[in-house]
Amino acid sequence: MKHLLFCIAVLLGPASLSACAQAPQPGQAAASASKPSPSPAAIKGNTPDERARQALMTLNPKIEIDYIGAAALPGFREAIVGGQVVLVSDDGKYLVQGSVLDIGAQKELTQSSPALSKYRQGLLKSIKTSERIVFAPPNAKYTVSVFTDIECGYCRKLHSEIAEYNRRGIAIEYLAFPRMGLGSPDHKSMISVWCASDRKQALTDAKNGKPVPDRQCKSTPVDMEYHVGQRLGISGTPAIFAEDGTQLGGYLPADKMREALDKLAGDTQTGKPAGMP
Structure with a gap:
């Protein structure tokens, strides 16, 4: 509110x-x-x-x-x-x-508006999988897009449980959202993560508080992902979106996220508005 x-x-x-x-x-x-x-x-x-x-x-x-x-x-x-x-x-x-x-x-x-879902889907699809940092199990049932910051506590908590999300059939695809803005220390660190030869390890190290070696590369999607996040109206991290554009909120434990995704899939199949009895 x-x-x-x-x-x-x-x-x-x-x-x-x-x-x-x-x-x-x-x-x-x-x-x-x-x-x-x-x-x-x-x-x-x-x-x-x-x-x-x-x-x-x-x-x-x-x-x-x-x-x-x-x-x-x-x-x-x-x-x-x-x-x-x-x-x-x-x-x-x-x-x-x-x-x-x-x-x-x-x-x-308002939040269930088909136009809003279509708008969000279009923005999310504009970011290729190759520009994300993906932690996925074999044959994932669900994929979520997670706008993340390497400093925020709940982002770190979510990442510490990544194996549990994967075990429950959920692929986590990270997008960069340095919440302190472009040009901040956070922003520079996230560029170093996205420019690393092993992005997954670099992101894990950063979220565990380990120093991130300074890196620059010819092209990084960090700025673009941040601007997409702004256009989605993101006000904090983590910000989690289902494939249909539904925003699931912030941090959710693995069991609650799977429950929310199952319900969303069921509501879609039955034609019910998401989240309604």
Whole structure:
């Protein structure tokens, strides 16, 4: 919820929504709140999509909008900004951010959005397997993409249990997300890991607190993976995604991850919304 509130503050301010994960700078939220709301007359457009786009750009002219289309909530369009779904009323007057539950269908309408799943799948598929660090068992039943940082405690905990994930039929494919940002010591260390001749051993050493020998290489996917993570709206690590684009959350023990993946597969086969009874 705190992350969503930060997104609202950034949306109203001068920065791009790609910075949602960062807390607003001192005075930023207050300055944003003091801005007058746009008058309904300022929202123009011949279609609901155009009015939704205009409404969002009225709030922030620099906003990057990845998708606008019909929403499951009648009278609203859905837009993907900063890896998150927001709903804008067809007349452009109202914005809804956060979970919206269809009580009758017992379905969450934002995180379960097919457009969001498709968007996430496209971003994840843009990163080749050869650019990831893969720990996989033979004949894995499931594969998850894990955006990781070499310093965070839960990232290290997850990696210390890698054999158990593999034993339960789960392949872990790591992508780099130096959470302190590009140019940080973390970022430089992750470049050294991805440039190592044995990436798996280098990553394991780094997560065990061993020094990583400085390395540079002609091409490393670290920056690209970080930017993909930002476009997915990642606010912390580890960030775990199933193959269909569903975000499973942060750290999960091996048994809980297998349980979540089994349930997700079952819901997909039966047509149920993921996570609903």
